[in-house]
Amino acid sequence: MMRSNPNLSIGLAIVGLLALLALASLVYTPHDINEMHREHRLEGPSSRFWLGTDNFGRDVFSRVMHGGRTAFFVGSTAVAIGLVVGTLIGAIAGYAGAWVDEAFMRVMDGLLAFPGLIMALMVIAIAGPGTFNTALAIGVMSVPTISRIARSGFIQLKSMDFVQAARTIGVRPVAIMVRHILPNVVSSLVVAASVAFAAAILSEAGLSYLGLGVQPPTPSWGRMLREAQGHFLRSPWSTLAPGLAITLMVLGFYMISNGVRDALDVRGHHL
Amino acid sequence: MSGTPTPTPAPSLLEVRELCTWFGPDDAPVRAVDGVSFRLERGQTVALVGESGCGKSVTGLSIMQLVPAGGRIVGGEVRLGGKELIRLDRQEMTRIRGRRMAMVFQEPMTSLNPLMTVGEQIAEMLRRHLGLTRGQATGRSAELLAEVGFPRPRRLLGEYPHRLSGGMRQRVMIAMAQSCDPELLIADEPTTALDVTVQAQILELLRGLTARADTAILLITHDLAVVSETADHVVVMYAGLVVESAPTRVLFSRPLHPYTQGLLACVTSITQAKKRLRPIRGTVPAPNALPTGCRFAPRCPRAFARCPSAVPPLVEVEDGHQVRCYLHPGGTR
Amino acid sequence: MSSTYLIRRLFSLATTLAVVALATFLAFEVIPGDPVLTMLGPDADPSLVAAMREELGTDLPLTARLANWVAGVLTGDLGTSIRYARPVGSLILDRVAVSLSVALLAMTAVVLVAIPLGIALAVRRSHWSEPFVATIIQVGMAIPSFWLGIILISVFGLSLGLFPTGGYVPFGAGLFASIRSVTLPAIAIAIPLIAVVVRYTRNSMIDQFSQDYVRTAFSKGFPVRHVVYRHVLRNAALPVITVLGMIFGNVVVGTIIIEQVFALPGLGLLLVTAVSARDFPLIQGLVLYITFFVTLFNLLVDLAYHVIDPRVELT
Numbered sequence: 001m002m003r004s005n006p007n008l009s010i011g012l013a014i015v016g017l018l019a020l021l022a023l024a025s026l027v028y029t030p031h032d033i034n035e036m037h038r039e040h041r042l043e044g045p046s047s048r049f050w051l052g053t054d055n056f057g058r059d060v061f062s063r064v065m066h067g068g069r070t071a072f073f074v075g076s077t078a079v080a081i082g083l084v085v086g087t088l089i090g091a092i093a094g095y096a097g098a099w100v101d102e103a104f105m106r107v108m109d110g111l112l113a114f115p116g117l118i119m120a121l122m123v124i125a126i127a128g129p130g131t132f133n134t135a136l137a138i139g140v141m142s143v144p145t146i147s148r149i150a151r152s153g154f155i156q157l158k159s160m161d162f163v164q165a166a167r168t169i170g171v172r173p174v175a176i177m178v179r180h181i182l183p184n185v186v187s188s189l190v191v192a193a194s195v196a197f198a199a200a201i202l203s204e205a206g207l208s209y210l211g212l213g214v215q216p217p218t219p220s221w222g223r224m225l226r227e228a229q230g231h232f233l234r235s236p237w238s239t240l241a242p243g244l245a246i247t248l249m250v251l252g253f254y255m256i257s258n259g260v261r262d263a264l265d266v267r268g269h270h271l
Numbered sequence: 272m273s274g275t276p277t278p279t280p281a282p283s284l285l286e287v288r289e290l291c292t293w294f295g296p297d298d299a300p301v302r303a304v305d306g307v308s309f310r311l312e313r314g315q316t317v318a319l320v321g322e323s324g325c326g327k328s329v330t331g332l333s334i335m336q337l338v339p340a341g342g343r344i345v346g347g348e349v350r351l352g353g354k355e356l357i358r359l360d361r362q363e364m365t366r367i368r369g370r371r372m373a374m375v376f377q378e379p380m381t382s383l384n385p386l387m388t389v390g391e392q393i394a395e396m397l398r399r400h401l402g403l404t405r406g407q408a409t410g411r412s413a414e415l416l417a418e419v420g421f422p423r424p425r426r427l428l429g430e431y432p433h434r435l436s437g438g439m440r441q442r443v444m445i446a447m448a449q450s451c452d453p454e455l456l457i458a459d460e461p462t463t464a465l466d467v468t469v470q471a472q473i474l475e476l477l478r479g480l481t482a483r484a485d486t487a488i489l490l491i492t493h494d495l496a497v498v499s500e501t502a503d504h505v506v507v508m509y510a511g512l513v514v515e516s517a518p519t520r521v522l523f524s525r526p527l528h529p530y531t532q533g534l535l536a537c538v539t540s541i542t543q544a545k546k547r548l549r550p551i552r553g554t555v556p557a558p559n560a561l562p563t564g565c566r567f568a569p570r571c572p573r574a575f576a577r578c579p580s581a582v583p584p585l586v587e588v589e590d591g592h593q594v595r596c597y598l599h600p601g602g603t604r
Numbered sequence: 605m606s607s608t609y610l611i612r613r614l615f616s617l618a619t620t621l622a623v624v625a626l627a628t629f630l631a632f633e634v635i636p637g638d639p640v641l642t643m644l645g646p647d648a649d650p651s652l653v654a655a656m657r658e659e660l661g662t663d664l665p666l667t668a669r670l671a672n673w674v675a676g677v678l679t680g681d682l683g684t685s686i687r688y689a690r691p692v693g694s695l696i697l698d699r700v701a702v703s704l705s706v707a708l709l710a711m712t713a714v715v716l717v718a719i720p721l722g723i724a725l726a727v728r729r730s731h732w733s734e735p736f737v738a739t740i741i742q743v744g745m746a747i748p749s750f751w752l753g754i755i756l757i758s759v760f761g762l763s764l765g766l767f768p769t770g771g772y773v774p775f776g777a778g779l780f781a782s783i784r785s786v787t788l789p790a791i792a793i794a795i796p797l798i799a800v801v802v803r804y805t806r807n808s809m810i811d812q813f814s815q816d817y818v819r820t821a822f823s824k825g826f827p828v829r830h831v832v833y834r835h836v837l838r839n840a841a842l843p844v845i846t847v848l849g850m851i852f853g854n855v856v857v858g859t860i861i862i863e864q865v866f867a868l869p870g871l872g873l874l875l876v877t878a879v880s881a882r883d884f885p886l887i888q889g890l891v892l893y894i895t896f897f898v899t900l901f902n903l904l905v906d907l908a909y910h911v912i913d914p915r916v917e918l919t
Binding site for chain 2: 814815816817819820821822823824825826827830834835838839912913914915
């Protein structure tokens with residue numbers, strides 16, 4: 001168990017670094033994120049503007065820092081929604097079994113048929129764009145997958161001896177679920193959550209790029225790409241920086257999920 | 272016997288000499304097979320016997336040059352009809368496998384390709400080694416299936432393995448293995464995974480093979496009951512080494528090594544009723560933590576001071592009967 | 605393939621489509637307040653509001669509206685777009701070719717590149733290259749396709765002039781020009797998915813290598829090439845087929861976003877416009893259409909799987 005796990009450590013390092021930058025933006029950014037330095041538009045990296053400036057002359061580095069904050073907020077809110085709702089549905093379906101399970105899973109199968117972002121777009125259309133609504137939309141999108149994972153975990157575990165034993169001595173179902181089964185499902189949910197986090201970052205960026213996610217003036221990496229489009233040849237950094245930030249963040253969470261899987265299950269060999 | 276040119280006798284069909292197959296890192300190898308020697312003549316059946324983990328399956332796979340990933344042959348010789356196989360290049364080896372020697376494995380459920388029909392799996396061998404056309408190969412496949420006892424072989428050709436029982440699959444494996452009339456058939460625990468009644472049928476098939484086609488069989492098994500009915504000669508392995516080797520009748524009537532005696536004592540039908548049935552105490556040592564000296568000593572009821580000093584040599588105590596034990600120090604006995 | 609399997613599969617398809625249709629309908633029922641006011645804004649002209657109500661049938665009870673919606677879906681009538689004042693069906697038909705060519709080209713690229721690459725990486729595995737391959741694949745999976753699109757359009761379109769920088773050329777105007785107009789978007793969508801499929805193909809192949817039947821094939825005297833192509837490949841293909849089905853949804857989502865990058869007038873651009881304009885009938889119709897399409901594709905993938913795998917009768 002204590003063998004080296006490069007996936008997990010590198011993943012945690014990447015996410016940790018980005019989290020640090022995002023946290024730092026709460027108290028300090030090199031420049032005001034909305035201040036337009038009109039005489040310095042679309043400049044390359046310099047000692048004053050570390051990652052250059054965008055087409056309005058705003059400091060790209062400061063905006064990437066703040067965009068990370070948005071990404072973390074949307075990601076964690078979405079994953080929290082997905083985990084809570086998904087686990088609840090999965091737990092009830094898996095534990096109740098019989099027709100309850102059948103019905104829940106038919107519905108989840110149906111919802112799973114919606115390509116992820118389509119469902120998010122539907123939620124946005126109803127609730128309107130904005131930072132929280134984006135998180136809500138992405139959270140809803142991850143519910144079917146997470147509920148299926150939780151359900152299979154609960155089904156597997158409820159037939160196990162220790163659960164049967166708890167049941168025969170008269171422990172109430174809710175107590176069994178929370179105290180006996182949930183801790184055993186957590187590991188697979190951790191993996192699912194880190195994959196969902198990566199997907200949430202990509203979706204947030206996508207929605208914001210389409211102009212349907214996070215709205216100005218809140219900086220978001222996807223929104224930055226939308227605004228930088230067309231200026232790549234003159235000033236690649238305003239495009240490269242937010243794109244690299246998204247890629248790194250997603251990569252970090254993928255690596256964490258692979259690392260956790262490695263740590264839990266020795267036989268799996270994946271890249 | 273030096274200078275005089277005596278007519279060299281025809282080489283044995285299979286001669287394994289000081290074969291060593293190790294696994295794992297070079298600095299701390301797992302010596303699965305650690306200097307195994309034996310020979311096998313044409314049409315003969317030799318049983319390679321031992322508990323699981325003694326290295327008998329790895330010996331079989333080493334002869335086929337199919338050592339599993341992580342393992343390598345580090346020394347010794349494997350000669351088939353006098354031809355050294357270990358240093359043969361890969362391409363030459365593919366012409367020998369399946370053609371001159373074939374193998375039947377322990378797990379009939381997983382040893383056939385699940386997505387190819389039985390017919391395809393036999394026919395592809397005939398086409399490769401014997402150069403048959405598709406049509407000829409199909410016809411011959413049906414004949415082969417009939418030979419292993421399928422009443423309606425034509426219909427079986429189009430079936431996929433999952434539709435067959437374990438015994439049927441093992442018969443398909445045997446039909447496949449004998450399809451190119453190999454000189455040597457290595458059968459690795461061919462009956463272990465099967466029902467007792469089916470076991471008998473499979474053994475009967477193998478016996479028929481030696482009688483009819485003069486195929487030699489290396490039968491790898493842990494089951495001495497199987498050995499007594501099938502083999503001409505028995506090689507007993509323990510912890511990567513041969514500990515006793517003798518003609519079957521001799522081995523069963525006068526086993527010399529305490530390990531062999533222990534194995535025989537486990538088989539009620541063979542031992543006289545008055546002899547008590549007693550299992551061998553302890554377990555096979557892990558191949559990466561072998562005891563110094565005789566590897567069986569820690570479990571041996573007759574161990575004495577000399578046993579842990581060094582590995583005893585394999586000595587010939589009488590014609591064709593070899594044993595590796597300080598109780599039987601060869602000529603001084 | 606057994607007919608019971610087919611019947612069961614078609615039944616589950618029907619329930620899935622029913623859930624999809626119902627969810628699409630109900631989603632726009634949960635809007636708090638009056639959907640017409642939400643669409644037109646609180647200051648809208650009352651006569652317009654009344655007309656819209658009648659047009660959408662929002663004054664009818666829920667069950668009647670559901671019945672209308674289902675009847676419409678079954679007869680191919682997806683309602684009328686508010687923004688375009690045209691039937692949703694005809695709007696979709698006008699634009700579907702664009703999205704379809706991008707998606708199919710991307711899917712083709714994924715299959716043609718990722719599967720051979722995955723096989724090659726499984727067969728030629730070496731100790732030192734492993735971490736590099738692993739890193740490249742993980743990074744590849746993490747790249748957002750629209751970012752890739754922005755860079756591709758700038759480099760190969762604007763700078764080198766090898767491809768158009770946007771817009772769609774219909775088939776009628778020349779097949780070559782048409783394919784050229786969707787090449788960059790398809791590549792942008794394909795690259796991250798190639799990473800996904802390479803990984804699956806490679807892992808699936810490696811899993812198969814350790815199976816008993818592979819040892820049998822070697823014991824029969826076949827060279828590596830034959831064992832890989834005749835024995836392993838078919839078995840390794842099964843999980844890869846499943847993944848191809850799964851990533852088709854990603855291709856569709858990728859198409860929706862990439863159309864914005866390349867200004868391609870497809871279903872994605874239409875959907876984005878519809879969402880920003882809160883054109884609910886159009887959104888409903890598009891969501892239903894796209895989801896049905898993806899579901900049907902998955903059915904085909906499933907059937908393909910079971911044609912290859914004879915063991916289906918057991919499950």
